Amino acid sequence: MAMNIKRPNGTEDVLPRDVHKWHTVEKIARETAESFGFGELRVPTFENTDLFLRSVGETTDVVQKEMYTVMAKETKFTLRPEGTAGAIRAMLQNGLLNEALPQRVYYILSCFRHERPQAGRLREFHQFGVEMAGSPAPAADAEVISLAKKILDRLEIKNVELNINSIGCPTCRAKYHEALKAYFEPHKEELCDTCKERLVKNPMRLLDCKSPICQEIGKDAPLIIDYLCEECSTHFESVKKYLTNLGISFKVNPKIVRGLDYYTKTVFEFITTEIGAQGTVCAGGRYDGLIEQLGGQHVPALGFGMGLERLLLVMDKQGCNYLAPKKCDIYFATMGDEALEKAIALTAQLREFGYYAEYDLMGRGLKAQMKYANKLGAAFTMVLGDNELAEAKAKLKEMESGEETLINLDDKFVATFEEIYFNKMLDVIDDENGSLFAFTGEEK
Incomplete structure (x- = not known):
């Protein structure tokens, strides 16, 4: 059940x-x-x-x-x-x-x-x-x-x-409490049970009561500001x-x-x-x-x-502005086990530098992987397959513009990605009149 x-x-x-x-x-x-x-x-x-x-x-x-x-x-x-x-x-x-x-x-x-x-x-x-x-x-x-x-x-x-x-x-309030007691005493029987107790112990608390009846009784009560x-x-x-x-x-x-x-x-x-x-x-x-x-x-x-x-x-x-939710920086779409292994390695390198990087964990086909990348709002995607591995090169696609850049899958991969990434961020600064961090996106 x-x-x-x-x-x-x-x-x-x-x-x-x-x-x-x-x-x-x-x-x-x-x-x-x-x-x-x-x-x-x-x-x-x-x-x-x-x-x-x-x-x-x-x-x-x-x-x-x-x-x-x-x-x-x-x-x-x-x-x-x-x-x-x-x-x-x-x-x-x-x-x-x-x-x-x-x-x-x-x-x-x-x-x-x-x-x-x-x-x-x-x-x-x-x-x-x-x-x-x-x-x-x-x-x-x-x-x-x-x-x-x-x-x-x-x-x-x-x-x-x-x-x-x-x-x-406390000196002011001693006199004020006496004034409140004198004001509320004639209405004592109309007060809620809690306020009847407050009238004896702490009459100022009557002014904070949520009961509509007590609020109505207290609307013309003396004001503390007159007793300072x-x-x-x-x-x-x-x-x-x-x-x-x-x-x-x-x-x-x-x-x-x-x-x-x-x-x-x-x-x-x-x-x-x-x-x-x-x-x-x-x-x-x-x-x-x-x-x-x-x-x-x-x-x-x-x-x-x-x-x-x-x-x-x-x-x-x-409708106030908020910091933009963190979105995926790069998504690796893979075809085959070797491509997946390469994506895992590249993702690990990028994450060391603070990038949000993902690859397929669901065994999806290429078309479904790209659809998922769009749902993530990935800034960049890269497809890895046998040809890319053989040539040690792959196309980095900037999703918003569709622009593609062929880059090497070598030990300079992260540096190359960073250069492309920050050029994109500079464009964002220009578009947002010089403000990169004020509610337009996450700072790196």
């Missing part, structure tokens, strides 16, 4: 024909982060559950409803629901915060949340994220935001709006000034609070209206108390996360 095995709900497969899209986003994100001085960090897929309870917050939707947690003997482990907590834990545990500050790291990783799957919201999703630890300066906020903006610009994503807010410090202390207000004004100086347009959105408890002062989101309700493609902010909360010294920090699936949804919607 055949087994009907499918991937888990809320997950996706990335097929070879689509992976070049992911490579485009990852390549540009890595290169841009490194140009800002960020180095790559890799952390485990799961962490001790207490890490997320202490950092993300026990009253958040993530902790209360969405985490995947397992018990291994007497220890609870959780698949990471976000990247910041694990990155900060790694920086602490490995002594990075004892080195020159600020420390700057980036990562590309998968995250896991038990949510209702929909477009742009999966149970396993992928993030590009950065963390900067050490600087309390508002210029650091502008630096991190400008990095995110630079990545979006290099991906050619349009119609994305930067929304910023300040959610203050002098320090937080000055910090926020400086962030706005630096962004303006950098030519980055923004909208102050006093309703942004972010869904995780560790945020302080600046929070921001890059939002698009082109992919429906899940329009936030990048979000982040400052979390000056998180490192201390996890057992370290007081070290201010900030960062952001970009959802790769959402970025790709927007790019597909807008």
Whole structure:
């Protein structure tokens, strides 16, 4: 009886024909982060559950409803629901915060949340994220935001709006919490059960509730920006000034609070209206108390996360360019066992120099082999048979133009092929106004 095995709900497969899209986003994100001085960090897929309870917050939707947690003997482990907590834990545990500050790291990783799957919201999703630890300066906020903006610009994503807010410090929030309690208390019985608990423990979380009823009740709630202390207000004004100086347009959105408890002062989101309700493609902010909360010294920090699936949804919607998928450089069509042996040898030589070379593995006839070469999108083909082997020469055919060049099958074969190959690439440069690598093909 055949087994009907499918991937888990809320997950996706990335097929070879689509992976070049992911490579485009990852390549540009890595290169841009490194140009800002960020180095790559890799952390485990799961962490001790207490890490997320202490950092993300026990009253958040993530902790209360969405985490995947397992018990291994007497220890609870959780698949990471976000990247910041694990990155900060790694920086602490490995002594990075004892080195020159600020420390700057980036990562590309998968995250896991038990949510209702929909477009742009999966149970396993992928993030590009950065963390900067050490600087309390508002210029650091502008630096991190400008990095995110630079990545979006290099991906050619349009119609994305930067929304910023300040959610203050613990001093600001103490007064703000009292104002929220006073506002929501008369509506207590109308709130969802989760928000009734939040009203006591962390009233700011009411503003992040997904319940339509709670959202309606909270639409006229007091705004944190009206309760900022002098320090937080000055910090926020400086962030706005630096962004303006950098030519980055923004909208102050006093309703942004972010869904995780560790945020302080600046929070921001890059939002698009082109992919429906899940329009936030990048979000982040400052979390000056998180490192201390996890057992370290007081070290201010900030960062952001970009959802790769959402970025790709927007790019597909807008028809953005991607790096071209890698195609076959040369295909050897063979007739007979000796020709096959020669093709194997030549292919091995070319692969040593990084070329994508193939030959027939299916026992096809010559016509079928050439049809397969076309499906591969082979740039060049070469037919090998008894005559070619006897003369130690064969015709190299450039598939797009049909031009053929007779070349020797000797120890200079690879050098001769490279000369012809790069002449073709120079023609591509001319055709593409001097740009060989910017989304027109793979670099050699």
